[in-house]
Amino acid sequence: MRLTKRTHACVRLEKDGRTLVIDPGAFTEEDAVVGADALLVTHEHPDHFDEGRLRAALEANPAARLWTLRSVAGQVSAAFPGRVHTVGEGDAFTAAGFDVRVYGELHAVIHPDLPRVTNVGYLVDGSVFHPGDALTVPDHPVDTLMLPVQAPWSKISEVIDYVREVKPRRAFDIHDALLTDLARPAYDRQIGALGGAEHGRLASGESVDL
Numbered sequence: 001m002r003l004t005k006r007t008h009a010c011v012r013l014e015k016d017g018r019t020l021v022i023d024p025g026a027f028t029e030e031d032a033v034v035g036a037d038a039l040l041v042t043h044e045h046p047d048h049f050d051e052g053r054l055r056a057a058l059e060a061n062p063a064a065r066l067w068t069l070r071s072v073a074g075q076v077s078a079a080f081p082g083r084v085h086t087v088g089e090g091d092a093f094t095a096a097g098f099d100v101r102v103y104g105e106l107h108a109v110i111h112p113d114l115p116r117v118t119n120v121g122y123l124v125d126g127s128v129f130h131p132g133d134a135l136t137v138p139d140h141p142v143d144t145l146m147l148p149v150q151a152p153w154s155k156i157s158e159v160i161d162y163v164r165e166v167k168p169r170r171a172f173d174i175h176d177a178l179l180t181d182l183a184r185p186a187y188d189r190q191i192g193a194l195g196g197a198e199h200g201r202l203a204s205g206e207s208v209d210l
Contacts, residue, residue: 001013001014001015001125001127001128001209001210002014002015002207002208002209002210003128003144003172003202003207003208003209003210004202004205004206004207005172005174005202005203005204005205005206005207006024006028006029006032006204006205007027007028007029007032007177007204008023008025008027008028008047008174008175008176008177009022009023009025009027009028009042009047009048009130009132009148009174009175010022010023010024010025010028010032010174011023011128011130011146011174012032012036013098013124013128015097015098015125016097018037018038018096018097018098019035019036019037019038019096020036020037020038020039020040020095020096020098020124021033021036021038021039021040021057022039022040022041022042022122022130022146023040023041023042023048023049023130023132024039024050024053024054024057025045025046025047025048025049025050025053026046026047026050027047027177028050028053029204030053030056032053033053033054033056033057033060034057034060035061036057036061036064037061037063037064037065037095037096038064038065038066038067038095038096038098039054039057039058039064039065039066039067039068040066040067040068040095040100040122040130041054041066041067041068041069041072042068042069042119042120042121042122042130042131042132042133043069043071043072043107043117043118043119043120043132043133044069044071044072044117044118045107045117045133047175047177048132048133049068049072051075051076054066054076055076055079058076058079058080058083064083065083065084065085065095065096066080066083066084066085067085067087067093067095067100068084068085068086068087069086069087069088069118069119069120070086070088070118071117071118073085073086087102087120088102088105088120089102089103089104089105089120090102098124098125099124099125099126100122100123100124101122101123101126101138101140102120102121102122102123103120103121103122103123103129103131103136103138103139104119104120104121104131104132104134104136105118105119105120106118106119106134107119107132107133107134107153108133108134108135108151108153108154109153110152110153119132119133119134120132121134121136121138123138123140123142126140126141127142127143127144127210128142128143128144128146128210129142129144129145129146129166129168130146130174131145131146131148132148133148133151133153133175135148135154135158135162135165137162137165137166138166141167142166142167142168142169143168143169143170143210144168144169144170144171144172144210145163145166145168145170145171145172145197146171146172146174147159147162147163147171147172147173147174147191147199148174148175149173149174149175149176149179149187149191150175150176150178150179150183150187151175151178156187156190156191159187159191160190160191160194160195163191163195163196163197163199164194164195164196167196167197168197169197169198170197170198170199170200171191171195171197171198171199171200172199172200172201172202172208173187173199173200173201173202176201184201188201
């Protein structure tokens with residue numbers, strides 16, 4: 001399986017000629033969804049869910065399907081009958097040849113005065129875990145963790161403790177569009193030294209074979 005990082009929280013996974021795209025949001029390049037056979041969206045916030053990008057992917061490939069929460073599905077399902085699937089905690093399905101399990105229910109707390117939206121994470125092929133905007137720990141070993149490294153709802157000690165709790169073999173940064181180049185070395189150094197797992201960062205468009 002090949003993993004390609006796109007800007008912010010978007011990840012492309014390719015296997016056996018099929019492509020799965022997770023969280024193509026407003027910060028992500030428009031071409032991130034090109035050729036997608038399946039799409040997964042973790043929650044409704046615009047940096048993870050861009051309606052225009054999803055519609056473009058589904059229109060370009062009549063065989064493409066979308067799996068997501070009810071809050072997102074309700075915004076696009078009418079235009080693509082039978083192609084938009086609603087998922088939640090504990091669900092398992094196959095998307096374009098990828099086995100997917102769903103974990104989690106709520107977005108991390110941004111502030112107690114703000115309501116929490118729903119959020120799910122996706123474990124793909126029992127190997128790659130994308131948690132969306134939450135520090136969800138799946139009840140399954142994780143080889144490659146997509147790590148939300150910087151967000152309004154997190155601090156670096158929580159990020160480090162999350163890596164320690166999940167115990168992946170390696171972690172790659174996501175949710176990093178707002179992290180400046182000045183701050184990146186400090187994050188790299190501290191997560192790498194304290195997380196207990198191999199830690200890496202991929203530039204947008206950079207790929208790695210898993």
